[in-house]
Amino acid sequence: MWYVKNALTRKNLMALTGLFLSFFLIIHLLGNLQLLLPVEEARLQYNWYSHLLAGNIVIKVISIVLYACILLHTIDAIYMSLKSKKANGPGYAKDNRGRASKWYARNMMFLGSIIFLFLVIHFKDFWYHYKFGEMPLDENGNKDLYTLVIAAFDQLWYVILYVLAIIALGYHLLHGVFSAHRTLGLYHPLYSKIVKFLGMAYAGIMTVGYIIIPVFIYLNR
Amino acid sequence: MKIHLKIWRQKDSQSKGGFKEYTLDDVHQEMSFLEMLDTLNIKLVKKGEHPVEFDHDCREGICGQCGVMINGIAHGPLKNTTTCQLHMRSFKDGDTIYVEPFKAAAFPVVRDLKINRSSLDHIITSGGYVSVDTGQAPEANTIPITNEIAEAAFDSAACIGCGACVASCKNSSAALFTSAKITQLELLPQGKKETRKRVVAMVNQMEEEGFGHCTNTEACQVECPEDISVLNIARMNYEYNKSKILN
Ligand code: HEM
Ligand code: SF4
Ligand code: FES
Numbered sequence: 086m087w088y089v090k091n092a093l094t095r096k097n098l099m100a101l102t103g104l105f106l107s108f109f110l111i112i113h114l115l116g117n118l119q120l121l122l123p124v125e126e127a128r129l130q131y132n133w134y135s136h137l138l139a140g141n142i143v144i145k146v147i148s149i150v151l152y153a154c155i156l157l158h159t160i161d162a163i164y165m166s167l168k169s170k171k172a173n174g175p176g177y178a179k180d181n182r183g184r185a186s187k188w189y190a191r192n193m194m195f196l197g198s199i200i201f202l203f204l205v206i207h208f209k210d211f212w213y214h215y216k217f218g219e220m221p222l223d224e225n226g227n228k229d230l231y232t233l234v235i236a237a238f239d240q241l242w243y244v245i246l247y248v249l250a251i252i253a254l255g256y257h258l259l260h261g262v263f264s265a266h267r268t269l270g271l272y273h274p275l276y277s278k279i280v281k282f283l284g285m286a287y288a289g290i291m292t293v294g295y296i297i298i299p300v301f302i303y304l305n306r
Numbered sequence: 307m308k309i310h311l312k313i314w315r316q317k318d319s320q321s322k323g324g325f326k327e328y329t330l331d332d333v334h335q336e337m338s339f340l341e342m343l344d345t346l347n348i349k350l351v352k353k354g355e356h357p358v359e360f361d362h363d364c365r366e367g368i369c370g371q372c373g374v375m376i377n378g379i380a381h382g383p384l385k386n387t388t389t390c391q392l393h394m395r396s397f398k399d400g401d402t403i404y405v406e407p408f409k410a411a412a413f414p415v416v417r418d419l420k421i422n423r424s425s426l427d428h429i430i431t432s433g434g435y436v437s438v439d440t441g442q443a444p445e446a447n448t449i450p451i452t453n454e455i456a457e458a459a460f461d462s463a464a465c466i467g468c469g470a471c472v473a474s475c476k477n478s479s480a481a482l483f484t485s486a487k488i489t490q491l492e493l494l495p496q497g498k499k500e501t502r503k504r505v506v507a508m509v510n511q512m513e514e515e516g517f518g519h520c521t522n523t524e525a526c527q528v529e530c531p532e533d534i535s536v537l538n539i540a541r542m543n544y545e546y547n548k549s550k551i552l553n
Contacts, residue, residue: 092519172518181378185525270544
């Protein structure tokens with residue numbers, strides 16, 4: 086029990102779950118870029134792809150790991166935040182400590198909470214609907230997720246919600262990916278710099294990639 | 307020059323503190339920050355009031371006793387300087403300066419700006435040593451050590467234990483302090499032997515004392531008077547993980 090209470094161990098878990106989620110984001114983006122294909126092609130291919138994922142046992146196992154990672158990461162985030170609050174004691178009456186670090190590094194819990202709220206909406210609208218809702222079928226007999234997605238992104242407020250959440254995710258990754266490597270013990274000065282750079286590039290690519298999809302659909306479909 | 311001060315006054319660790327205002331008319335630019343506080347205290351004592359209590363010892367930036375929050379920044383606005391090495395030329399005539407003690411659950415306020423930093427000492431006693439028989443000093447060159455390693459060990463050993471890293475951290479983490487102490491010993495052959503035992507003991511003690519975790523914001527290195535590298539923290543994490551996996 087003591088082992089689990091230990092901050093370093095908890096943060097290792099956080100780093101590993103965070104990195105797994107970060108890796109998943111790449112695959113998820115690649116899959117969803119199919120939404121940008123020409124309309125007819127996109128619909129059949131995207132529905133076929135979704136069906137393929139839903140039926141595959143390997144994907145099932147991976148998705149269970151994924152849900153577990155989200156939960157563990159979130160539980161650890163709450164645990165760490167409470168621990169931090171306790172360690173801080175009374176706090177400062179005059180506080181200018183912000184000059185020494187980036188705002189997004191200091192507000193990982195805030196950014197994470199936005200991501201979490203977004204995930205709830207995201208799961209409810211697409212994942213829950215696909216798994217448990219009534220869905221029309223396309224010509225090939227696959228559930229027509231494509232039409233559902235397009236309809237969702239036809240609403241401006243929904244697109245704005247997505248873009249804001251993705252920006253929060255982008256900043257979370259900007260600090261998170263680099264931080265995870267430090268947590269896991271990468272102390273080599275040069276490699277540490279390289280990882281920091283790659284982490285920033287990754288965060289940038291994910292942010293742009295995930296923003297393009299709803300914006301492109303809103304403007305073109 | 308004229309300086310307005312808002313200084314944290316607190317009777318003891320139990321009571322609630324607050325800012326109290328003072329004004330000094332005859333502050334000299336060449337005074338150190340602590341000398342400025344000395345002149346305030348002389349005034350207070352003459353008036354029969356209790357002087358502002360603050361810690362200090364060497365007043366030359368090596369003992370690590372003097373840290374306070376100045377305008378919400380550990381050791382004040384200058385980077386890589388202790389409070390005692392900060393001079394009034396860093397301020398302007400008419401400035402208002404807020405002075406507060408370092409605050410963390412592991413650093414209870416003793417009185418005013420004085421805090422109890424024993425929690426850092428407890429981390430050292432838990433493993434920050436080398437178990438060798440004492441006796442006559444051995445010949446310095448019996449164990450060859452390359453210059454790079456000696457320098458790197460010294461960079462970590464430069465930590466003066468002031469606690470500014472804890473004060474600057476959003477989680478009140480003592481990771482920079484603890485990791486510097488671990489690395490300093492780990493880099494040298496005399497200390498390397500006990501690394502596994504030491505790192506687990508010191509990390510556990512850090513936890514026990516009620517310090518927070520590390521989010522890698524790197525604020526600690528920025529405000530550290532000795533510019534101790536945050537890579538020490540990553541090294542501590544590495545050694546800790548290795549010890550946990552291998553033991
Ligand atoms: C796709 C979703 C997410 C990804 C890819 C992700 C990724 C990461 C990564 C890689 C880290 C660095 C771990 C470390 O410093 O060792 C991290 C830290 C963090 N995450 Fe997430 N995260 C996600 C969702 C969330 C959610 C939903 C929350 C909270 C509700 C959250 C809260 C946090 C917090 C508070 C930290 C900083 C921990 C600290 O103080 O050191 N994250 N995240
Ligand atoms: S690491 Fe730097 S800030 Fe922390 S105690 Fe040592 S000298 Fe002070
Ligand atoms: S009084 Fe010794 S470091 Fe400042």
